[in-house]
Amino acid sequence: MVATTLSTGPSTTLRSDHNLSAHRSRDHIPTITIKAASQPPQKWPKIRSVTRSSVHANKTLDGNSNGGDRELQRIFDDAQSLPKPLSVSDLSSSSSGSRLRVAYQGVPGAFSESAAAKAYPNCEAVPCEQFDTAFDAVERWLVDRAVLPIENSLGGSIHRNYDLLLRHSLHIVGEVRLSIRHCLLANQGVKLEDLKRVLSHPQALSQCENTLTKLGVVREAVDDTAGAAQYVALQQLKDAGAVASAGAAKIYGLNILAEDIQDDTDNITRFLMLAREPIIPGTDRPFKTSIVFSLEEGPGVLFKALAVFALRRINLTKIESRPRRKQPMRLLDDGSLKYFDYLFYVDFDASMADENSQNALRHLEEFATFLRVLGSYPADISLT
Numbered sequence: 001m002v003a004t005t006l007s008t009g010p011s012t013t014l015r016s017d018h019n020l021s022a023h024r025s026r027d028h029i030p031t032i033t034i035k036a037a038s039q040p041p042q043k044w045p046k047i048r049s050v051t052r053s054s055v056h057a058n059k060t061l062d063g064n065s066n067g068g069d070r071e072l073q074r075i076f077d078d079a080q081s082l083p084k085p086l087s088v089s090d091l092s093s094s095s096s097g098s099r100l101r102v103a104y105q106g107v108p109g110a111f112s113e114s115a116a117a118k119a120y121p122n123c124e125a126v127p128c129e130q131f132d133t134a135f136d137a138v139e140r141w142l143v144d145r146a147v148l149p150i151e152n153s154l155g156g157s158i159h160r161n162y163d164l165l166l167r168h169s170l171h172i173v174g175e176v177r178l179s180i181r182h183c184l185l186a187n188q189g190v191k192l193e194d195l196k197r198v199l200s201h202p203q204a205l206s207q208c209e210n211t212l213t214k215l216g217v218v219r220e221a222v223d224d225t226a227g228a229a230q231y232v233a234l235q236q237l238k239d240a241g242a243v244a245s246a247g248a249a250k251i252y253g254l255n256i257l258a259e260d261i262q263d264d265t266d267n268i269t270r271f272l273m274l275a276r277e278p279i280i281p282g283t284d285r286p287f288k289t290s291i292v293f294s295l296e297e298g299p300g301v302l303f304k305a306l307a308v309f310a311l312r313r314i315n316l317t318k319i320e321s322r323p324r325r326k327q328p329m330r331l332l333d334d335g336s337l338k339y340f341d342y343l344f345y346v347d348f349d350a351s352m353a354d355e356n357s358q359n360a361l362r363h364l365e366e367f368a369t370f371l372r373v374l375g376s377y378p379a380d381i382s383l384t
């Protein structure tokens with residue numbers, strides 16, 4: 001028996017136990033839950049330390065007399081296991097030669113899993129129940145990276161994930177763009193006209209708005225596209241379908257009723273790769289940098305902030321504003337009430353190794369009330 005968690009909407013979470021005997025091939029794939037973060041799945045080495053400093057603190061020398069060689073070996077082993085700054089070469093494999101473990105939200109067959117495979121072709125993709133769990137898994141050294149969808153060409157920004165970037169202190173070390181091709185899946189023998197409801201991730205449902213409206217089905221939001229497919233299969237639903245990938249159809253033994261059902265053929269999602277340590281930015285290839293900042297109230301302040309880039313001919317590729325959660329309202333010096341303090345997330349086409357970028361951020365720092373560099377990383381210039 002495996003516990004599967006499906007969220008049926010923003011506020012309700014449905015937890016049900018399913019017998020996976022019909023799907024034995026997936027039994028071995030551990031999905032990380034919040035609880036599992038403190039009890040790693042058995043095939044992973046037991047992780048005792050969770051921070052860089054506690055890694056150091058745990059390494060004590062053995063004072064035994066016959067331990068000279070052993071001691072040296074241990075020091076050597078310890079040195080090998082200490083975290084090293086990531087370099088660009090770490091983007092496709094782990095420096096120790098072992099497979100990089102990449103956490104993603106969802107179950108096998110989710111688009112985030114494909115994004116992990118695109119970014120790190122030989123990685124071990126580790127399914128997590130929630131994005132928070134994926135972040136946690138990196139922070140607790142259970143995995144090496146997390147993958148996070150951040151924006152989509154049809155649906156726009158994934159706001160919640162912007163908030164997560166700020167709440168955690170992981171670094172952006174890469175990005176990938178993935179072409180998202182949605183299929184309508186159902187159990188064998190179920191026809192299009194039998195469908196009364198369709199389950200999927202809210203982003204996926206909104207990307208297929210036109211098709212689903214034409215079908216006149218009820219839409220039900222769940223945690224991820226592949227999770228929807230898994231649920232439809234496990235429950236052997238006859239009146240429900242799932243919007244998910246062709247890969248998910250294969251994994252969960254579903255039939256593809258319709259292909260490419262997204263509103264636009266070119267449906268692209270941009271994912272970010274996150275790590276505990278930043279990579280050393282280079283200038284040998286196109287780099288992007290992501291920052292977040294806040295500003296004082298006043299006319300033209302945002303204009304001034306953006307000018308620090310324009311003056312240096314730095315191209316901005318994205319700007320997103322989000323209300324500051326902890327301080328939604330505050331009193332200004334003149335006694336008036338300011339309703340929302342905003343955080344501005346900006347991506348620009350330059351590496352932090354460029355003096356030009358460093359000068360721009362130094363300039364911005366002079367008047368920003370808060371500034372954080374989220375990461376400087378190689379731009380994904382591949383065709384999706």
Ligand SMILES: O=C(O)C(=O)C[C@]1(C(=O)O)C=C[C@@H](O)C=C1
Nearest residue numbers: 110111112149201203224225269
């Ligand atoms: O549900 C999935 O398969 C995901 O990987 C999540 C997600 C998203 O959050 O945007 C990823 C890509 C698609 O845009 C639809 C859903």
